[in-house]
Amino acid sequence: MAASIYWALIGNFIISLAKFAAGFLTNSASMISEGYHSLSDTINQVLLVIGIKRSERKPDKRHPFGYSQAQFFWGFIVAIMIFGLAGGLSFVHGFEKLFEPHPSVVGQDYLIVYVILVISFIIEGFVLNKAYKEVRALQQRKEFASMMKTLENMGDPALLTILIEDSLALIGIVIAFVATLLTDITHDVSFDGLGSVLIGLVLMVGGLILARENKSYLIGRAIRRKDQEKIVAIINESEYVKEVTDLRSMLLGPDDMIISLEVDFDDNLDTEDIEKLIDELESAIIKVYPTLSKRKIFIEPN
The missing domain is CATH 1.20.1510.10 (Cation efflux protein transmembrane domain)
Structure with missing residues (x-):
């Protein structure tokens, strides 16, 4: 550019x-x-x-x-x-x-x-x-x-x-x-x-x-629908995820964004397991979107 x-x-x-x-x-x-x-x-x-x-x-x-x-x-x-x-x-x-x-x-x-x-x-x-x-x-x-x-x-x-x-x-x-x-x-x-x-x-x-x-x-614009769908698909690949109940996003600049997700996890997971899984999911998203960092990805249990 x-x-x-x-x-x-x-x-x-x-x-x-x-x-x-x-x-x-x-x-x-x-x-x-x-x-x-x-x-x-x-x-x-x-x-x-x-x-x-x-x-x-x-x-x-x-x-x-x-x-x-x-x-x-x-x-x-x-x-x-x-x-x-x-x-x-x-x-x-x-x-x-x-x-x-x-x-x-x-x-x-x-x-x-x-x-x-x-x-x-x-x-x-x-x-x-x-x-x-x-x-x-x-x-x-x-x-x-x-x-x-x-x-x-x-x-x-x-x-x-x-x-x-x-x-x-x-x-x-x-x-x-x-x-x-x-x-x-x-x-x-x-x-x-x-x-x-x-x-x-x-x-x-x-x-x-x-x-x-x-x-x-x-004023805050969401990322395009195709990227939203791709991120949801990444999260749903985990066998311990039941459903992504909400996704909110905002574009910060070229190849830069904030993502917030509410996820329904397997009921058998305890708090420690969920924290570990969230870390893995964040890494999976960054693998697809390498310009992102974990400080801009927020995954919360529903």
């Missing part, structure tokens, strides 16, 4: 400088909006790196289950940045361009805009392809039925953000290209302002989608 973030960080920083330069040289609102977008993405990647680094801190007395959920918090902040900084500024800038006096653009050379947009499309496509390959690998590793199911249950805010950001980036580049082309052909800068407004709206929608996903994890 770190590889995709760093590629995106470097690419977006270079692209943002080029877009702003072209935007100010040609007075293109769509291009300046794209500059806001790429600058926002650059800042977002820095925030994602901070989130990943903080999530790797070891558990302590104040946070006995670790800091994995820090990724969801920073992912939510990134969503706000996409909505407010990139989307809001683009929308306002385009709206102003639509209603301000329109200077003549006859003879304006937009070649630099076209070149930078094409280069940006190639770079963003390269980064998106890397993120997509990581999502496909995650789908195969966790045996998700489809790409949509993978996106809904991946539990990796950094990877999800990169995927959404670069998808929005490609959409924004296409809008900016079309808006610039229409402005170039018709000499009417209303198309340029409209392109900026549309880019802003696309970014706002993307920010809301990302915020919704991170909110779901922040």
Whole structure:
């Protein structure tokens, strides 16, 4: 995951400088909006790196289950940045361009805009392809039925953000290209302002989608049903287990979770036998989910 973030960080920083330069040289609102977008993405990647680094801190007395959920918090902040900084500024800038006096653009050379947009499309496509390959690998590793199911249950805010950001980036580049082309052909800068407004709206929608996903994890989201069924099956493999009467879980981060189970054990087991069996069951779960630890598995006799 770190590889995709760093590629995106470097690419977006270079692209943002080029877009702003072209935007100010040609007075293109769509291009300046794209500059806001790429600058926002650059800042977002820095925030994602901070989130990943903080999530790797070891558990302590104040946070006995670790800091994995820090990724969801920073992912939510990134969503706000996409909505407010990139989307809001683009929308306002385009709206102003639509209603301000329109200077003549006859003879304006937009070649630099076209070149930078094409280069940006190639770079963003390269980064998106890397993120997509990581999502496909995650789908195969966790045996998700489809790409949509993978996106809904991946539990990796950094990877999800990169995927959404670069998808929005490609959409924004296409809008900016079309808006610039229409402005170039018709000499009417209303198309340029409209392109900026549309880019802003696309970014706002993307920010809301990302915020919704991170909110779901922040307030406590259960692990997917397939994993719940797998854990119950592991417990039921023991001949001394009569039934799993309850399972509660919460996703803490990528490959990190808390599991609480109520189990109906054989009536012939005494307290010492049950404690020993619980320890064996916890080890069996960790064998299947090696990123877990016994401090995050709670098995209680019913």
